[in-house]
Amino acid sequence: MNLFLCMLTAGVLGILVLTGPIGTFVAAILLVGILFRTCLLVKDIHTQTVPKKSKEKVQDKVQDAYERYIKERDAKEMER
Numbered sequence: 001m002n003l004f005l006c007m008l009t010a011g012v013l014g015i016l017v018l019t020g021p022i023g024t025f026v027a028a029i030l031l032v033g034i035l036f037r038t039c040l041l042v043k044d045i046h047t048q049t050v051p052k053k054s055k056e057k058v059q060d061k062v063q064d065a066y067e068r069y070i071k072e073r074d075a076k077e078m079e080r
Contacts, residue, residue, distance in 0.1 A: 013030065016023035 016027045
């Protein structure tokens with residue numbers, strides 16, 4: 001069914017383009033609107049799948065590992 005709708009839409013856009021400058025203008029508006037809506041949907045998907053605080057969590061893990069390394073290094077130096 002989606003394939004049929006896509007073929008029908010492509011046919012209508014083709015007829016609009018052949019009707020002259022007004023048809024071309026309407027077809028261009030439709031294409032730009034579809035591209036804009038697609039960009040918004042991709043942005044929504046991205047914000048839902050990627051958490052906002054992922055960078056902070058990674059930095060916290062790195063900071064914790066670094067502090068643990070420093071403590072272990074200092075403990076080994078104290079033993080000597």
